[in-house]
Amino acid sequence: MVRASSAKLWWNFRRVYSLWGSFMTAKYCSRVHPVAKLVQSSDSHTWKRMLSIRNEVEAVLGWRLTHGDVNLWWDNWSGLGTLGRLYPFPGVEYSGDLLSDFIQNGELDLSPYDDLLPPGLEADMSRLGQRVADIPIWRVATDGFFSFSSAKSLLRPEPVYSDPLLSACWHKHLPFKVSFLAWRVLRGRLPTDDAMARFGHLIVSRCWCCNNPVRETIDHIFYAGDTARAVWGFFMGSLGLRFSHRGLRTLLTGWKRVVSHNRLVAFIICRLPYLILWELWKQRNTCLHSRGSPSVPRVVYGVAKGVAECLFRRWPQEHILPPNWPVILSYIDSTVPRRVVRAVRWDPPPDGSIKLNFSYSEALGGAAALVRNRGGGLCYGLAISADDGFRDFFQVMHRSLEWCLAEGFRSLVLESVLPELKGYVDPTTPSPWVFDSDVSRLRFLCSCASVFVLQCLPQGNLPVAALADWVGDKDGDFIFSNLSDLPPRVRALLVHDDIPSVVFDDYDPP
Structure with missing residues (x-):
């Protein structure tokens, strides 16, 4: 708990522009960046506590660039860590170079340091030009915000022996x-x-x-x-x-x-x-x-x-x-308890709507989508081999929504077994910082139409799940516009999708 409190002090010192932060910067870091500052015996107890936890916090502290006013050498803007420690040339601890000084026409130009920095160093500059300061990201949490629970999980040493009875x-x-x-x-x-x-x-x-x-x-x-x-x-x-x-x-x-x-x-x-x-x-x-x-x-x-x-x-x-x-x-x-038998099937969308079913196969590495009308007919299908992990699932959703909007459909029903889908679409729900750009794109596409999100049981999503499994061992992406183009197993499941699957639930009477 003490280490987590020290981590919160360092987080607030690095992210909040406050009177206390300005005072600490003027007292201890007037010439040197806080990440490069060395501890002194005359420092206060609070500042020593903050420095004792600094390296561990900076390892998970990233930056979302909006102005680019971060230190080129001591702020973790690239995801590689602090470049000043990776390439410690003489005098780097006193360097005040800002990343914005090396941005030309929206592109990063590090030619003055070609002999020091690795080639191909990149940064996400898609949000440059916004009227807010650069935003720090707490990479341990999915929402990017600091929390005591995530700090304790990060800083608590793993026990050598975990007693299951305890x-x-x-x-x-x-x-x-x-x-x-x-x-x-x-x-x-x-x-x-x-x-x-x-x-x-x-x-x-x-x-x-x-x-x-x-x-x-x-x-x-x-x-x-x-x-x-x-x-x-x-x-x-x-x-x-x-x-x-x-x-x-x-x-x-x-x-x-x-x-x-x-x-x-x-x-x-x-x-x-x-x-x-x-x-x-x-x-x-x-x-x-x-x-x-x-x-x-x-x-x-x-x-x-x-x-x-x-x-x-x-x-x-x-x-x-x-x-x-x-x-x-x-x-x-x-x-x-008594057992309740339920029939689960694919439900058609309302009149005037079109339904999009999504699936992601984490085991086999595939993502797929099927777009169907009220009669259950196939309008569009897409399957991608998930080489980029869960981001390919967002790519499937983006391309499916773009196809629906291009065809003039404005009433859409999105369905998947993933409970997170509704939070991705809802603009009031914080999104995981690692998928921030993907979620923003998804919400923009959904704002162009009337979208309703459903969560279904796996038995109601069998055809698209079979398509995601099928594409797992393939390369590239596959587009299906006709029923005959689908793999045989997916086609069979799609044709017989009106036959309900039996699900057994245990119901406990109060």
Whole structure:
């Protein structure tokens, strides 16, 4: 979090023209560009924090050129990084060369530095001449804007070993105190007698959860003790769970592997072990500090109450249950999901409209579009081998829309299985910065007609999906104006597209 906060300071310092930014620039970077500035022992603590994170932030900070008033050597305008570090000729740290000084008639001319810079260095200058300052781009996020979550993901070091049980402790609708206690149990971070002994404290150890005096350990409290064994056995027996386990970790691993098609049973099973750990810890503290006696029914009641509260948090209007485990168990057993059969087919567009179906095959590398009228007849087809990745999918959409507009169609229905398509068309939705020019072109074409966007199931988009798979191992692009030109499989799917596909959905009654 501290490193992410430092990254935000550097981001604001580089992107926001503020009084604070002007002050920091005048104090520390009056002669040297901020990216080339070296840390000094007399610098303030805040400035040292910003410099400590500078290189990592600059690696993902790009620029969208509108004026070209970025430093030629120290701003990452080309995507290659800071050229001043790649080509450190003498005195480059004091260079104030701006990129706009090397733009002639809308083209980049770097002939004065032919001996220093690599040939073919390019920049996106399609937006030059706009009345806004050059825009910094946070390349880690799809929208290009800084966020703490993306900064933490960037700066957090990858763990050498990721314990799957630790990540399984955190569940939505489960109280944080319960998840945090489970995390402490698995990490051995509890003030039990065995943990205190590791710090050199001599303690006469006794487990207060058992009638027989036994040494208190974390494993004994939560797994091997009399109360723990009785509680685990009760809940496993009531749910019909049977798997071998030799310790607490193997027990929790067995719970993780339990699968149920009933949404209530699956919801309860993944949270129940951690509620049991919480109630066992409460039982231990009650016996230790309040001199209470061990009670398995009290633990069972607490677990049932926690389960009822979790169900209420998830479905506040549906499952309001008492803290009684037999009642909860009988209720979830009676809530059996039933299977619903639906017929999915290609739906024709309204009168006076034309429908465009799109598909992108990420596995085979193909993008395709089919334009069809209300009767289902083929008007136009396009398939491109996606050598440029997802950008070829935008090219398919652009060319299909251009064909429709050239033919005089002004009422269009766009359909695809991709949920992102509606956001690409909607001008109020931020677009991923990497596809900014493609999305802008798509929105311009859609503004020339009345466009309605639909998302369909894969079964309703089979012909165009088969066309995208077919073109995956081909080279170039293919245009289809007649039904006979299509590949045999695509033609067969298109002809029989009025036959519905059967889709099975599991419906859970409230």
